[in-house]
Amino acid sequence: MIQKTLTFFLLFAANFLAAQTGIIKGTLTNAINNEPVGFASVLILDTDFGTTSDIDGNYEITGLAPGLYAVRATFVGFAEAAEYEIQVFNNKPAVVDFRMTEGAQNLEEVVVKASPFRKTEESPVSLRTIGIAEIQRNPGGNRDISLVVQQLPGVTSSASFRNDLIIRGGAPNENRFYLDEVEVPNINHFATQGASGGPVGLINVNFIREVDFYSGAFPANRGNALSSVFGFKFRDGRDDRLGASFTVGSSDLNLTFEGPIGEKTTFLASARQSYLQFLFEAIGLPFLPTYNDFQVKVKHKFDQRNELTFIGLGAIDQFELNLDANETEEQQFLLGVLPVSPQWNYTNGLVYKHYRDNGFFTFVLSRNMLDNRSFKYADNDNSSEENLILDYNSQEIENKLRAEHTLRTEQGFKINYGINYEFAKYNNSTFNRIFTGQGSQTIDFASDFSMHKYGVFGQISRKYLDDRLVLSLGARMDANDYSDEMNNPLQQFSPRFSAAYALRENLILNFNVGRYYQLPAYTILGYQEDNRFVNRDNGIRYVSNNQAVFGVEINTASASKFTVEGYFKAYQDYPFLLRDSVTLANLGGDFGIVGNEPAVPQSAGRSYGLEVLFQQRLFKGFYGIASYTLGRSEFEDRNGDYIASSWDARHIANATLGKKIENGFFRDVEIGVVYRFQSALPRTPFADDSDLLLNWNINNGARLDFARINTLRGTAVNSIDLRIDKKWFFKKWSLNLYLDIQNVNGNAVAQPTLLLDRPLDANNMPIGDPIIVNPDAPLEEQRYLLKELDTGSGNALPTVGIVVEI
Numbered sequence: 001m002i003q004k005t006l007t008f009f010l011l012f013a014a015n016f017l018a019a020q021t022g023i024i025k026g027t028l029t030n031a032i033n034n035e036p037v038g039f040a041s042v043l044i045l046d047t048d049f050g051t052t053s054d055i056d057g058n059y060e061i062t063g064l065a066p067g068l069y070a071v072r073a074t075f076v077g078f079a080e081a082a083e084y085e086i087q088v089f090n091n092k093p094a095v096v097d098f099r100m101t102e103g104a105q106n107l108e109e110v111v112v113k114a115s116p117f118r119k120t121e122e123s124p125v126s127l128r129t130i131g132i133a134e135i136q137r138n139p140g141g142n143r144d145i146s147l148v149v150q151q152l153p154g155v156t157s158s159a160s161f162r163n164d165l166i167i168r169g170g171a172p173n174e175n176r177f178y179l180d181e182v183e184v185p186n187i188n189h190f191a192t193q194g195a196s197g198g199p200v201g202l203i204n205v206n207f208i209r210e211v212d213f214y215s216g217a218f219p220a221n222r223g224n225a226l227s228s229v230f231g232f233k234f235r236d237g238r239d240d241r242l243g244a245s246f247t248v249g250s251s252d253l254n255l256t257f258e259g260p261i262g263e264k265t266t267f268l269a270s271a272r273q274s275y276l277q278f279l280f281e282a283i284g285l286p287f288l289p290t291y292n293d294f295q296v297k298v299k300h301k302f303d304q305r306n307e308l309t310f311i312g313l314g315a316i317d318q319f320e321l322n323l324d325a326n327e328t329e330e331q332q333f334l335l336g337v338l339p340v341s342p343q344w345n346y347t348n349g350l351v352y353k354h355y356r357d358n359g360f361f362t363f364v365l366s367r368n369m370l371d372n373r374s375f376k377y378a379d380n381d382n383s384s385e386e387n388l389i390l391d392y393n394s395q396e397i398e399n400k401l402r403a404e405h406t407l408r409t410e411q412g413f414k415i416n417y418g419i420n421y422e423f424a425k426y427n428n429s430t431f432n433r434i435f436t437g438q439g440s441q442t443i444d445f446a447s448d449f450s451m452h453k454y455g456v457f458g459q460i461s462r463k464y465l466d467d468r469l470v471l472s473l474g475a476r477m478d479a480n481d482y483s484d485e486m487n488n489p490l491q492q493f494s495p496r497f498s499a500a501y502a503l504r505e506n507l508i509l510n511f512n513v514g515r516y517y518q519l520p521a522y523t524i525l526g527y528q529e530d531n532r533f534v535n536r537d538n539g540i541r542y543v544s545n546n547q548a549v550f551g552v553e554i555n556t557a558s559a560s561k562f563t564v565e566g567y568f569k570a571y572q573d574y575p576f577l578l579r580d581s582v583t584l585a586n587l588g589g590d591f592g593i594v595g596n597e598p599a600v601p602q603s604a605g606r607s608y609g610l611e612v613l614f615q616q617r618l619f620k621g622f623y624g625i626a627s628y629t630l631g632r633s634e635f636e637d638r639n640g641d642y643i644a645s646s647w648d649a650r651h652i653a654n655a656t657l658g659k660k661i662e663n664g665f666f667r668d669v670e671i672g673v674v675y676r677f678q679s680a681l682p683r684t685p686f687a688d689d690s691d692l693l694l695n696w697n698i699n700n701g702a703r704l705d706f707a708r709i710n711t712l713r714g715t716a717v718n719s720i721d722l723r724i725d726k727k728w729f730f731k732k733w734s735l736n737l738y739l740d741i742q743n744v745n746g747n748a749v750a751q752p753t754l755l756l757d758r759p760l761d762a763n764n765m766p767i768g769d770p771i772i773v774n775p776d777a778p779l780e781e782q783r784y785l786l787k788e789l790d791t792g793s794g795n796a797l798p799t800v801g802i803v804v805e806i
Contacts, residue, residue, distance in 0.1 A: 021731075022064035022088035024096055028057040028073055031099035032408050034304060034355035040075035040100070045082075064088050066729035067662065068133065068618060070559075071096050079103040084559065085133040085618050089805060090729045092243055095235065102408065103467070118212070121414055121461035122472045124500035125510035125551045125565060126216035128152060132208050133618075137658065139672040140721025140742045142249070142799055144201035145211060145230075146188065151654045153565070153611035153627040154215055156678055158646070163188050164197030166647040167215050168567055169607025169633025170227030171585045172197045173521060177230045178222070179203070180297070182311045182349030182366045183400060187230075189291040189317050190343065193372045193394060194523035194595040202315055204270045204295045206245055206256045209235040216549045216567060217498055217512035220459040220474030221404055221416060226518045226545045226571075234297050234311075237266035244806045250799040251276040252291070261298070268297040277320075286325040286334045290318040305355040311366075314346035323380060329766050330789060333755040337701050339376035339390055345369060359407025362418075370396040378700070389700060391431040392596075396522050399423045404457075416474075417458035425450045426522040430596060434699065443597075447526040449533070453480040453519070456489070459496075472498040478517060478542070482525060485541045492517045492542050510551040510565075517542040520575050523595035524584070535575075538600045546570045559617040566610050574603035574635065580706045581638040586646040605635035605645065618660065625656040637709055644682045644710045651679040668728070674721040682710035683751050690754060693772065693782040702754040702786070714751070720744040736803040743796050757785040 024044065028037040036057025043050040044061060047069070053059040066089055072082040078100040088094045118129040130148060141147040146163035149155050154168045164172040173194065177184045185191075188198030212231035214222075222229045242259035256270040277288040296312040319341040325331050349366030376390040404418025428447040459474030474496045477489035485491070496514030503509065519525075520540055527535055551565035575584040576599055583603035584595055609631025616624045629652040634642040658672035689695055690702035721742050728735045758766035771785040 021062065022066050022090055022729075023060060023062050023093035024064065024069065024071060024086060024088060025058070025060040025093050026096040026098065028053045028059065028075070028098045028100055030078075031101050032355075032359055032406070033357055034353075034360065036304070037075055037078065037098075037100050040073055040078075042071065042073050045070040045072055060093075066090055066668070066727075066734070068660065069094075070618075073098045073100065075100065077103060085131055087133060089734050091732050091734055091805060092238060093240065095238075119500075120219070121463070121470050122219040122416075122459055122474065122498060123214055123217040123512070124470060124472075124498055124508075125512050125549050126214060126567075128213045128215075130211045130213060132205065132210065135205050135208060135211070137670055137672055137723065137725060139656065139658075139674040139723035140719075140740065141723075142740050142742065143205045143247075145203060145205070145208070145232075146197075146201050149213055151625060151627070151656055151674060151676070152213070152215075153613050153629045153652070153654075154567070154609065154631065156647070156649045156652050158681065162197050162199050163201060164192075165228065166649070167227040168569060168609065169631055169645065169647050170569065171647065174225065174227035174518060175230065176222065176225040176228070177232070179232045179311050179313065179347075179349075180234050180309060181351045181362060181364050181402075182347065183368075184313060184347045185368055185370065185396070185398070186345070189293070189315055190289065190319060190341070191345070191370070191372075193370065193396075194521035199289075200251075200274075200291055202293055202313070203232065204254065204256065204272065204293075206247075206254075206270060207234045207268055207295060207297060209233045216547055217514070218496070218516060219416075220457040220476045220494075220496065221402075221418060223420070223455055223457065223476055223478055223494070224518050226516055226543065226569075234268070236299050237268040237297065239266050246804040246806075247801065249801045251279065264302070265298065265300045267299075268295075270295045281322055281325075284322075284325045284327075284331070286322050286331045287338055288318075288320045288322050290320075292316045307353050309351040309353075311349045311351065312347070315344060317341075317343045319343075321380060327765050329755060329758070332766060333753070333789060335380060339374045341372075341374045343370070343372050345371065356407075358409070359405060359415075362402075362404050362406070364400070364402040366398075366400045368396075368398050368400075370394075372396075376700075388431065389433050392429070394428040394430075394523075395426070397425040412462055414461040415459070418456075420453075420455045420457075422453040423450065424453060424522070426526045428523070428526050428596070445528045445531075447528040447533070449482075449526060451480050451482045451525075453478070454489075455479070468502040470498075470500040478519075480519070483536050483540070485539055486519075492544075506555045506557075508553040508555075510553060511549070513548045514546075516545045516547065518545070519543075520584075520599075521595045524575050524599055527596055527598060529598070534598045535600075538598065540575060540599060541573050541601050543574050543601075544572045546572075559619045561613070561615050563613045564611070565613075566608075568608040569606060571603070571605035571635070573601040574605055575599040575601060576603040580704075582706045582709055583635045583637075583645075585635050586709065603636050605633075606642070607631065607633040607645075607647075621660050621662055623656075623658045623660075625654065627655075628653045638707070646682055646710060648682050648710070649678050651677070653677040668726065670723075670725040670727075672723045676717075676719045676721075678717045680713040680716050683712050683714060684709045685712050686754055691773075691783045691786050692780075693784055694780060696756070696784055717747050718745065719747050732806070734805040736801075736805075738799075738801045738803070740799040740801065741796055742799075746796055752788050754786045755789050757787045 028040050038055040040053045042059045049061050051059050051061050069086045070084045074080045081098045083096050086094050135148050138148045156166045158164045177187050187202050189200040190198040210233050214229040218229050237258035239260050245256045247254040252272050252274040254272040258268045260266050272293050274291045277290045280288050293315040298310040301307045347368040352363045354361045372394050374392040378387040381387050400422045402420040406416045408414050432443045434441050455478040457476035461472035463470050476494045478492045479489040480486050494515050494517050498512045500510045547569050549567045554562040578598045612628045614626045633645040633648040635645045637643045655675045661669045684704045685708050686702045687705040722744050723740045725738045756770035759768045761767050773783045773785050
């Protein structure tokens, strides 16, 4: 028996040891014309491994043990390029392609050492690039990019269970997302129409190579954004053979396949099925969410100068009520207010690139669609239409075309210019009974419109003083035929200017100033009363935002960076909602629909602050991020006075520390912890007459007193997240087990709510009818007894996951 066991162990060990055959390979090409860069030096930092690219720009480094590596590529006449934290497996090659940028004109000069932190000529400030290793290992992130970026300066969220991104004091609807050049309206399941965000991320991180996150200094070819732009860069599928990965988490199952289709085509495809509804039902939650999504990328290279990429992304979300879970007060409250909300969406896009000697053309053709429904019956009794409180059906359809040209001149100028066109359709059928403070109101209308949107943009950049000074000037203009106010592109002239100056090689001053525009949500544009578009008649127009950012950046020799940035943002023409006399900027952190009501473009706002960041990439087994933001976000109230907005988190502090163990018994174990502090967010008190029996019955709950908007605050929130990964690398497959615990210390961000007080039995379960304080008073004076319920989830959320790579 001992002999058999020893033989098995030796065979297993021999197989494992023989499997130390990791490969890093890729291609070096000129970033402007896609021509191969041959005979370049490619080195793996802190090792003796290296090679030279062949005449076609290809290179391959073999014999590597599994682990994380940094790769550097150099060639005379080009700026040095480097990629960090490249995960090497035994069962598949790690593909690292380098897009080499031409450096100084004197080809004999030695190029400046590449920084591990990316920046561009157009956006030298407020740009942070997040690698796939950072996303996958992030404590509390659960492989969700929206959770990962919340650890960066200037970023916060409205509630602990949602992915609403509030960036530098802007509302969640001010962010834009691009997947390999294709614009995607939203990257979350159960999206809030008219805003953004949702509780679960939509994008499969197995597709991601890196993410460019702009919190300001937006390049001119990215329009319709006021707070941030995300540029997701997907990797290509394997070109050697078929492969697959299998991920099991606490709430869903994901399958990803990739491989070649012939000699010139590769594909990536994935599907995800959630089983969260079974867990929620088992633990007695009154709502049962189900989400499913698919994702695909197909890339075909016709030749060295022509390539075509298809991007597909889609989701099907179901949100049903669990009527059997109606015992506790919280269950009964949620069943009383939550609607049933099925939703589906998709985005498909084609990206064609044609390279020339001094530049390349990019053509993007895409279509996206959202189908959103929400309905609610009084007491969840759908036996009669008389019980109907809410019945909402809406679709948003966009067909987009963008064409742009990027080139470099012999004088050293980088130029990008282009045009964009969009045909959009929107339809909406709304029935809603509400209480506004002046009595009950029934909204019942159907709306349908289409519009043409168009824009033009350009940006020119150049380096001076031996590349120490970088200047960039850009502008864009946008318009549409929705109304005369928005059909003149000169009214939406959007200039921007950036500058960066290196006082020393590792000390850089950065600056940006610009004016940006964003179209109001379709829910605002499509609202109707008496068969007319009310908000068009009210002169609704693009929202404008003037921004200025100044920063200091220090890079060290140990792959770390220290930055300080100050920002100021001034809003004009924000939609002001007439029903509740509140700016739209103070809504959006919830499920459902935002902006489906009358509005006028009269609100102004401002946000300003200071951000401090220290980031350490993986160095001697350690990595970390520490950030602090001191900020203010203010919008005008109904009297024209500036007050704190709903996104006014004055203090935000984050600290991330991780350790990768590379030797000994715990080899390939990675441990990370995140601490997050956020000062209390403002909230609006409930109206004093919410407890009136007639008001409560009509409104199905308490209403907010917007005359006293954001005059209260909650309490400061602290949270700790923890993650532990263990990886095993075999000859033909790899295994990753992880434990991810969100909110270890049981804290949360949430807003309190009011619910009806009822008699309780011996087990503290509500029984009988709600308590009426003055049952002998006239009906219009009778009041319910109410009590406050904190909706925050103060529980730790553990996730045990398995990732298998084949």
